[in-house]
Amino acid sequence: MNLQGAIEADDVGKLYSLIEEDENLLDHGSAGPFPNTPLHAAADKGKTKVAMEIAILKPSFAQKLNRGGDSPMHLALKNKHYHTARALMTLNPALIRVRGRGGITPLHFVAGKIGDNELLELLAEFLYACKPSIEDLTNRCETAVHVAIKNHNLKAFKVLLGWLKRVDLTQILQWKDEDGNTVLHIAVVEEQLEIIKLLIGHTDVNAKNFQGETALEIFKDSHPSDNQDVARRLRGRSTPNLCLSEYFSRELTSKEKYEFFFGSGDATARDIILIVATLIATATYQAALSPPGGYWQDSSPSSNPLANSTVATTNSSGIAIEKPHQAGDIIMKSPNLYFFSVVNSMAFFASIGTILATALPLWPRTSMVYISMVILGVAFTFNLVSQFPKSEEVPGLLLGYFNLSLQVAVMVVPLVVWGKHLGIVNRIDPPGRHIHNLQG
Template sequence: MTLQEAIVADDVNELYSLIEQDANLLNHSSKGPFPNTPLHDAANMGKTKVAMEIATLKPSFARKLNQGGQSPMHLALQKKHYHITRSLMTLNPKLIRVRGRGGITPLHFVAGEIGDNEQENVELLELLAEFLSTCKTSIEDLTYQCETAVHVAIRTGNTEAFKVLFEWLKQVHLTEVLDWKDQDGNTVLHIAAFKRQPKIFKLLIQYTDVNAKNFQGRTALEIFQESPSGSPDVADSFRYEGRRERRYSPSLSLSRFSGRESTDSKKFANIFSVQDKSNREIIVVVSTLIAAATYQAALTPPGGYWQDSSSNSTVIAANSSSIAPGKPHQAGDIIMSGSNLFIYTFWNSVTFFASIATISATALRLEACTIMVYICLAILCIAYYITMTIQIPETDEVAQTSAALLSFLSVPAVMSLPIYAVYKRAMRTLVRLRVDSTRRRLTTS
């Protein structure tokens, strides 16, 4: 039996028997820049078992394009072998982003594919949803005409696929994709205007810039009004949205954005945002150790604590120059007092809060993901303050005042960092929305 016959029979055992006879069996027909690999043949014929075995043995085959510009997943989709598509996706989710002929990815293909019957349509929509949930960043892939999957769905009249994409974009807060432009400068709203799709108009109006112009200088409303059959209520909705102030409409060219001088806030962020991941990890570990050591030092000061209460002015606690003999005290107060207590408290507190601030500043690169960390740090600072104020005797006003002052200054500083991080993220997003550019990416460094 030949390799081709084993693929047709979907016989895994025979496949391995052939490989035992010839270790280079799978490589014979897989040479050249655009090979038609055995995985292509298996995907084209819908032979799941053999296809998965070959994909496991030769993972690189799954990304190769044949002379027709198709990957194995593209072929499986074209032949409606959706079970193979799902199987390949489980091996490597990034296969969803492989560009084939025309820059079309499997996501683009499914977004533009309309089934022959209701059951097939349901399966395609399920597959589309699986693609999006499995590989979120696949939504940013563009065809060679700079079309997103949403462009493709509207252009091909696949309304159901558009609804899946639209609702998913709302759920993951990526509606900015709806304002991306194709090679002619058309947003999805322009395409909907060309295709005369009033139902899609009403869905898009609140989430897109109705004043956006394509490279011919035309808005979607102008395109819509060119047809005498245009729905009056849709046109009124366009006019209403057009009159509304869009504070963050694209108004900044990419060249102007790239050439802008860094603001003071951005320079500040660059100073405290360590770029290298390994360096950030080292800084966080060292700062955490320092914070733990200084917090422990606050709980176990030199000399310890008074074990009893006394108002007798003749009591002498121990032989130490740092202790004020005969000073009234309460059980649980720090025995150490005077200038030594002030110096110890001041520098231990400074070191503790400096390490907390270092952890917070280093975590700025993680942005909103660390909000719970900031809250925990603030609670830790409050706990430190309470510990210091409880154990320092009321008679040592200088030490109590210094500890309280440092705590009151440090807790707001720690809490202000997450607010700054969220603000920075929001402002960067809003500025990016102002950039009028065809090729955009969700992932930014």
């Protein structure tokens, strides 16, 4: 039995017997730029056991293309040997990204192939095993979503859309093919109303293709009078889009100026800022709990006739009478107390404001950070005001209002700055093709 016979029989034992006889067995006929390797032959016939052994012995074979522009995984998929394709994927998930003829990857292939539930499950497994595979484009700049829509594969589109939502990559729906068409443009051209309805809310309805047409304009040309509900949804906002050149020609937004000034645009600097801000917030909160001088441990006698006085004095026998106080009041004297409270509060709220501003670009995933910082700010204010001397109730209330105003400022200012930034960035109409965008 020769090598082809071992492949046909899916006999791993015979394969190794042949290798013992000729250690270069697998290399015969596998040279050249586009070889038809033994792995190609095994995958083409769905001989999973032998295919896996050859892929382990010769990992490079799995990424080579034959003269037809197919990798072993492409051949397995084309011949519906899904078990073999799945086995190769478990061996090396990067095989999902191998580009074959036309730049089509295995992910593109399963996204465009209308089949049974097993094929849909394989599509989901590909996405789960190799997240970056969604970035890959065909030679026509098509994503897997483009391919699914062009092939009217509604089930595959739903799998892709659900996955993009879960991994927060719906921005890929904005990517354009070689004609400047987003997936929404394609869905309108192909008259796939169900897909159009699913896409609205996740794509920019004002995006134009390279012919200068929006999805609504294409829809009106093909549906001049009917489907008014879809037309209404496609109208979207009237805000004009910006091309990249127009965006780069503009002045920096307030958010971008903030990033350059504080260095938060750099990942390393951002980590340092967060660490320092957290340390300052911890130190200032602790200082509010344990102010210099501490607290009175007991209350002054309630029978003291000078209970409402704010200064220490002496009685008729010349014995000093302590300043009126209650247990738990801060001991620090008024001028120092005011200065300490104001400066400590400003440092505390500046630090949590920095944390909020740094976390904002990742909203809504950082929503719990906002909630936690708000609760912490309220607790800080309540703690400080409740420990203020009862004889100085008015300054204590003023300090409470001052702290609340600081908390509102550190919450609202980052939101306003970020909102204005998004108002410009969300109008950009680039070709896409990169996961990292200008908002992150």
